[in-house]
Amino acid sequence: xxxxxxxxxxxxxxxxxxxxxxxxxxxxxxxxxxxxxxxxxxxxxxxxxxxxxxxxxxxxxxxxxxxxxxxxxxxxxxxxxxxxxxxxxxxxxxxxxxxxxxxxxxxxxxxxxxxxxxxxxxxxxxxxxxxxxxxxxxxxxxxxxxxxxxxxxxxxxxxxxxxxxxxxxxxxxx
Amino acid sequence: xxxxxxxxxxxxxxxxxxxxxxxxxxxxxxxxxxxxxxxxxxxxxxxxxxxxxxxxxxxxxxxxxxxxxxxxxxxxxxxxxxxxxxxxxxxxxxxxxxxxxxxxxxxxxxxxxxxxxxxxxxxxxxxxxxxxxxxxxxxxxxxxxxxxxxxxxxxxxxxxxxxxxxxxxxxxxxxxxxxxxxxxxxxxxxxxxxxxxxxxxxxxxxxxxxxxxxxxxxxxxxxxxxxxxxxxxxxxxxxxxxxxxxxxxxxxxxxxxxxxxxxxxxxxxxxxxxxxxxxxxxxxxxxxxxxxxxxxxxxxxxxxxxxxxxxxxxxxxxxxxxxxxxxxxxxxxxxxxxxxxxxxxxxxxxxxxxxxxxxxxxxxxxxxxxxxxxxxxxxxxxxxxxxxxxxxxxxxxxxxxxxxxxxxxxxxxxxxxxxxxxxxxxxxxxxxxxxxxxxxxxxxxxxxxxxxxxxxxxxxxxxxxxxxxxxxxxxxxxxxxxxxxxxxxxxxxxxxxxxxxxxxxxxxxxxxxxxxxxxxxxxxxxxxxxxxxxxxxxxxxxxxxxxxxxxxxxxxxxxxxxxxxxxxxxxxxxxxxxxxxxxxxxxxxx
Numbered sequence: 001x002x003x004x005x006x007x008x009x010x011x012x013x014x015x016x017x018x019x020x021x022x023x024x025x026x027x028x029x030x031x032x033x034x035x036x037x038x039x040x041x042x043x044x045x046x047x048x049x050x051x052x053x054x055x056x057x058x059x060x061x062x063x064x065x066x067x068x069x070x071x072x073x074x075x076x077x078x079x080x081x082x083x084x085x086x087x088x089x090x091x092x093x094x095x096x097x098x099x100x101x102x103x104x105x106x107x108x109x110x111x112x113x114x115x116x117x118x119x120x121x122x123x124x125x126x127x128x129x130x131x132x133x134x135x136x137x138x139x140x141x142x143x144x145x146x147x148x149x150x151x152x153x154x155x156x157x158x159x160x161x162x163x164x165x166x167x168x169x170x171x172x173x174x
Numbered sequence: 175x176x177x178x179x180x181x182x183x184x185x186x187x188x189x190x191x192x193x194x195x196x197x198x199x200x201x202x203x204x205x206x207x208x209x210x211x212x213x214x215x216x217x218x219x220x221x222x223x224x225x226x227x228x229x230x231x232x233x234x235x236x237x238x239x240x241x242x243x244x245x246x247x248x249x250x251x252x253x254x255x256x257x258x259x260x261x262x263x264x265x266x267x268x269x270x271x272x273x274x275x276x277x278x279x280x281x282x283x284x285x286x287x288x289x290x291x292x293x294x295x296x297x298x299x300x301x302x303x304x305x306x307x308x309x310x311x312x313x314x315x316x317x318x319x320x321x322x323x324x325x326x327x328x329x330x331x332x333x334x335x336x337x338x339x340x341x342x343x344x345x346x347x348x349x350x351x352x353x354x355x356x357x358x359x360x361x362x363x364x365x366x367x368x369x370x371x372x373x374x375x376x377x378x379x380x381x382x383x384x385x386x387x388x389x390x391x392x393x394x395x396x397x398x399x400x401x402x403x404x405x406x407x408x409x410x411x412x413x414x415x416x417x418x419x420x421x422x423x424x425x426x427x428x429x430x431x432x433x434x435x436x437x438x439x440x441x442x443x444x445x446x447x448x449x450x451x452x453x454x455x456x457x458x459x460x461x462x463x464x465x466x467x468x469x470x471x472x473x474x475x476x477x478x479x480x481x482x483x484x485x486x487x488x489x490x491x492x493x494x495x496x497x498x499x500x501x502x503x504x505x506x507x508x509x510x511x512x513x514x515x516x517x518x519x520x521x522x523x524x525x526x527x528x529x530x531x532x533x534x535x536x537x538x539x540x541x542x543x544x545x546x547x548x549x550x551x552x553x554x555x556x557x558x559x560x561x562x563x564x565x566x567x568x569x570x571x572x573x574x575x576x577x578x579x580x581x582x583x584x585x586x587x588x589x590x591x592x593x594x595x596x597x598x599x600x601x602x603x604x605x606x607x608x609x610x611x612x613x614x615x616x617x618x619x620x621x622x623x624x625x626x627x628x629x630x631x632x633x634x635x636x637x638x639x640x641x642x643x644x645x646x647x648x649x650x651x652x653x654x655x656x657x658x659x660x661x662x663x664x665x666x667x668x669x670x671x672x673x674x675x676x677x678x679x680x681x682x683x684x685x686x687x688x689x690x691x692x693x694x695x696x697x698x699x700x701x702x703x704x705x706x707x708x709x710x711x712x713x714x715x716x717x718x719x720x721x722x723x724x725x726x727x728x729x730x731x732x733x734x735x736x737x738x739x740x741x742x743x744x745x746x747x748x749x750x751x752x753x754x755x756x757x758x759x760x761x762x763x764x
Binding site: 011012014015016019020023027060061064065067068070071072073 | 322323326327330331332333334351383384385386507508509511512513
């Protein structure tokens with residue numbers, strides 16, 4: 001059965017690394033639902049968070065293929081309930097949405113969103129949360145006319161603590 | 175440069191070790207160009223031969239090479255595909271890393287087929303490609319291609335150098351990655367400005383890379399669990415692949431099967447690790463393998479797979495594969511474990527280390543009755559297939575009888591190189607391996623055109639061995655231009671083209687599965703002997719059985735390269751055969 005899995009991948013920060021990782025999905029005809037890349041807590045080591053919908057067995061094989069890459073330090077997969085995760089969404093609306101006094105302030109407050117800026121013509125609202133939450137806010141803001149919408153990929157941290165970098169330590173000379 | 179000047183360590187099927195011909199003079203810190211640094215670094219890694227083809231973006235490297243002609247051999251092939259296949263043949267014959275050079279753009283893209291072949295067949299290569307100047311990257315400059323992007327899916331590692339100072343580290347890492355763990359090809363793409371610019375050179379070989387663990391630590395619990403299954407088993411079957419020879423474990427492997435008395439069957443690339451006549455050798459697995467090991471895979475109660483990857487050509491329909499067996503998989507590459515076949519016990523380790531340990535925990539046994547069931551099936555196969563192939567009563571020569579005769583007449587330590595197709599399967603089936611011989615073929619990728627350049631690389635990598643190239647008429651024409659390389663460097667390989675004037679394997683499938691609709695498989699060939707003669711290679715065409723002996727004798731007694739064209743039965747089929755989608759136990763004898 002296909003399910004949502006989140007992959008955490010720790011790599012060296014080299015040009016082309018992301019490509020090396022993503023072609024592993026392409027080759028197996030797996031669609032990437034979301035992807036985020038950033039520096040990890042260790043300088044020079046990058047962390048990718050990739051969300052896919054797949055069968056467990058296929059996910060396990062893909063993770064092994066990723067971990068096999070020379071510049072990948074570690075890769076693992078998690079079911080959604082093993083993670084604390086967030087996404088961030090930005091909504092650009094016409095400034096008239098506020099002027100019309102149709103209760104947009106209440107919507108922002110009730111949804112734990114915030115108003116980032118008001119420009120001459122537009123205002124920008126930010127909401128951090130799970131996909132369902134940012135989608136819900138999207139629906140609520142729709143009547144005001146959403147000019148632009150963007151949602152980030154997932155960032156996720158495991159609930160359990162593991163030493164990500166043990167591989168760096170036990171790697172011995174051959 | 176003459177062919178006879180080639181020297182070789184002749185380290186057949188050996189494990190990789192760091193070169194002992196380190197020249198400290200070469201490594202005195204000194205200001206050099208990036209191009210010269212490349213050559214010096216190759217020398218530091220003990221490289222003796224480079225296969226390559228010059229062009230615009232790699233000209234500084236070739237210019238630097240000119241001053242090192244006395245220290246390293248360069249073989250100018252006639253196509254970059256020839257260079258990379260030659261490097262593959264060299265690597266597989268010598269046990270060292272194969273090295274090739276190509277220029278940017280088309281030079282580099284012409285390497286891709288060979289790199290993909292080396293990747294799937296675990297062959298250590300370092301391919302150095304020239305690239306346009308770094309200031310031109312991404313501008314669609316003349317002969318610019320994204321070589322790093324193109325080669326990424328088929329390399330173990332690749333890297334683009336835009337700064338000369340990175341050259342020593344990049345090359346050191348390239349060699350370390352190519353040869354360690356499960357070997358594979360590496361591409362280093364070096365921009366022209368990095369080749370020109372000067373820096374203070376100093377070389378240090380790589381001993382570790384923090385993100386890379388080539389050799390897993392042997393887990394003794396896994397070994398013990400494997401031994402328990404082996405000791406309990408009534409009908410065990412060993413399947414061995416190239417991992418045995420890649421880890422230098424031929425001896426340990428033999429000790430293991432001889433102690434346990436377990437019948438052993440081989441994959442196409444495992445073939446030469448066990449003599450054909452060894453009493454426990456029960457033959458080839460898979461689509462055109464032997465009757466016994468295929469049929470009995472589904473009767474075995476235990477499969478012990480060593481250094482092989484359960485390719486679909488070996489397993490047939492996975493749902494009906496090894497249906498009664500528990501599976502032990504000894505494998506260095508974790509990604510291969512549970513990839514195609516679910517294991518009961520995985521031993522994630524180097525084959526040599528695993529077998530060295532495992533042999534201590536297994537009981538001494540013999541499985542006479544089980545082994546005899548293989549022999550019974552072999553007799554059946556012999557009566558229905560083999561006897562007619564190796565001793566036909568009449569008609570044209572058949573591939574099998576030619577291969578059998580070549581096998582009898584060539585020395586025990588011959589390196590036999592094949593291309594892809596019917597002749598490849600026939601050679602695998604009928605060429606007898608002595609334990610000293612070596613087989614080199616394109617297994618995973620099935621690259622037509624592989625054989626001719628690979629066999630010249632094999633000869634250069636192992637000059638003291640006789641090298642026999644067996645090729646079909648189709649594959650021969652895919653890299654036929656390398657005859658010029660063979661002639662120029664006097665590479666003494668013996669070339670046998672088995673000519674059926676068809677793309678034989680495709681024709682066989684058309685006959686069996688496409689109602690004999692021979693769609694574009696018939697070939698009108700040129701006069702190959704005349705062509706060989708034009709290149710300066712002596713040869714002969716053979717079409718009569720009574721001349722088979724004398725033609726082979728003439729070929730083997732001729733100094734240097736020789737070309738023998740054998741006209742064979744046009745519509746011969748290779749049997750047994752496991753049809754696609756069938757279970758291995760549904761193997762057909764006709």
